[in-house]
Amino acid sequence: MKMFLIIYCEAADEEVITALKEAGIHGYTKMVEARGEGTETEPKLGTHCWPGKNNILLIAVADEEVPRINERIRRIKEEYPRAGFRSFLLPMEENI
Secondary structure: OEEEEEEEEHHHHHHHHHHHHHOOOOOOEEEEEEOEOOOOOOOEOOOOOOOOOEEEEEEEEOHHHHHHHHHHHHHHHHHOHHHOOEEEEEEOOOOO
16 A cells, blocks of 8 residues: 655645545545645745645555556646645555
8 A cells, every 4th residue: 555645735725635536535634734845836834924834635545546646646736836736655554
């Protein structure tokens, strides 16, 4: 199994969740109000100077689902270039 870790601007939440559900993803864990700086967009630190925050999704998937989900994630990033969308694919050793 694998674990997707996806970070994106909270303003794009509805669009991102809808796109992932359309890709067949219905189970996820969402963490809200994450703050940080990336390399492609302005910092999102939740302050007056650097407004905005991020959401983080954790999605566990079977290995055979990875290519299909990766393709949808790439399309989301292209569709919402200002959302600061980043995705990381991590090994998941066990699901208890």
